[in-house]
Amino acid sequence: MAATIKDVASKAKVSIATVSLVIHDNDRISPETKKKVLKVIKQLDYHPSKSARDLVSQKTGNIGFILTDDHFLRTEPFYTRIFLGTEFEARDSGFYILLTTVASDYSDNDPLPRFILDRSVDGVIIAGKVPHNLIDRIAKYKLPLIFVDYVLEGDEYPVVLIDNIQGGILATNHLIDYGHKNIAFIGGDIQHPSIYNRLMGYSRALENAGIKHNDKYIHTTSPYPDRQNGYGAAKVLFKKNKNITAVFACNDAMAIGAMHYLKDNGYHIPHDVSIIGFDDVEVDLMLDPPLTTIRVPKIDLGTEAFRLMMEVLKNKNTNRKKILVPVELIIRKSTKKL
């Protein structure tokens, strides 16, 4: 069995309180005593029990991390990387991350994540869109809550977001710089704030360049921004509009789908059509041609979320903090000067 504080105390001939104070580097303990105790601690390879600490301190040193199962199972490791960022940062602070997924069609009869009920987390990070009724239920437990890559409209939670508007501007400006004027936008559900903001960036960039906004070039009726819907959106757009020369897809998955449609229908990329995505997922480089895109620093999103959590945990500072993580234009081969 592992050594306990008692073993250390008796071997060092001091009280357990003294051992505890030594561990916490309290200056009420003389240097000699401290040295003696530390020696015994090393000898016995003593490490305080987390269970005991958690109980007495009424903290856990754990942070819950919630996302929907379909986000976690997505082919592109987007949220997985956000999780990783959180995990790395947490380790440096001596925290553990308890990951759990919830059904994307979470109903009120479904159980809450267990770590909330059994009080084994000090706070919860919610990544990506999750069902609203779940958020409502969690909120009742008064745990510090941080959102990443998603916000509830009008809610007061601290949040880490991608600078989607800026990304939309960057992407659209790139196409404009390349001489394009007839630029299509492919998006999923426009209710999703990320997609909405990317579209906002698109509109703003067009406006700044004095290019007329053409609603026919915008497709935002797909429920999910995935490959298949990207294919479908491209089909709709290109059947109706013969003069589109460039496409800005709201994410890489849709961009890939659109690329497939175009290739299947004899368009050459980037010769006939330029295409730019958003996210910079791993496969982009493997595509033919490699996809120009807006890079989202996924790891950073995760680390920022954890840092924000630490801040909230320290300050009890509940006034809303919003961190906007900057994005970057990555030019590859799928876009070309007109």
Added chain:
Amino acid sequence: MAATIKDVASKAKVSIATVSLVIHDNDRISPETKKKVLKVIKQLDYHPSKSARDLVSQKTGNIGFILTDDHFLRTEPFYTRIFLGTEFEARDSGFYILLTTVASDYSDNDPLPRFILDRSVDGVIIAGKVPHNLIDRIAKYKLPLIFVDYVLEGDEYPVVLIDNIQGGILATNHLIDYGHKNIAFIGGDIQHPSIYNRLMGYSRALENAGIKHNDKYIHTTSPYPDRQNGYGAAKVLFKKNKNITAVFACNDAMAIGAMHYLKDNGYHIPHDVSIIGFDDVEVDLMLDPPLTTIRVPKIDLGTEAFRLMMEVLKNKNTNRKKILVPVELIIRKSTKKL
């Protein structure tokens, strides 16, 4: 603050022991009392504190999951999916998985994963190859240890492995079936048991088919089985041997690298050269042509590991268990009849 067992006890006018017994469905409690207590539990939304439980039961309900950081950061989500499998299975059993990565060049001065020291796990799952000195140090703590996709030669730990030999046979037989005789093998470090066994499968299949084993067709001197080394290996092999018609790469990453080399040098796949990989990673489908490969059920590896852990935890049955997870041939477009 959340309700405690005391709150329940006083509101239900029973002792806390009674509440505890009700929770554990002990039949020493009369149906009426049980009903009464359960009602109060529901009213107060009471859930036992995990910290307290952990402390008194001297268990944690946590399992540690260790892999090296480069395995976790790999582009292809291989170990991430194994982790997922473990995580899903764990949730069903009410366990948490504490994930941690260690440096792949772990030195004895580096700290051990914290969850081992502070006793916050009941057992540890080790995924993929990790440094031997780390294993030695962990072993001292006498925690139940399970390996996934890696074994220490001669060690007695329970382990979940891919059926690599069978996979090697499947892959090679497929090429033989397609009429190939001059089949190259591209591998990374042959010391790695997985790669070694895939090569064994290759050899055995050739032997069974009565095809002469040609050492010149085998390249196993790359340190890591990644894309870049796949490219390099293909270069070496095809510069020396003009008559190779098929390649079996020890994993998809190397296969993709080899494909790139071949394309760069005017070979047409699968017309000039057939190529088969191993793993079935996500990008395979996106390749041109889509890669024929051996599918490894990654999620299953993770769930099996967790199940094995539960078994060990229950039975204290330390005699070595070895679970071999079967693989499957996935025929796509990168292989072709000669």
Added chain:
DNA sequence: TATTCTCAGTTAAACGTTTAACTTGTTTCC
């Protein structure tokens, strides 16, 4: 009728820490 059993609980110790409050001996201050 006295004894033993069974039932349905209760009491209290234990798990391994942290920390407020106390103690005891020595300095410092006026």
Added chain:
DNA sequence: GGAAACAAGTTAAACGTTTAACTGAGAATA
């Protein structure tokens, strides 16, 4: 020279459970 301050600890309660050992009342047994 006595009070006050300080230094270096120790004592004991508390955190929220589980569980072995106990209790007291009524039922069954001899």
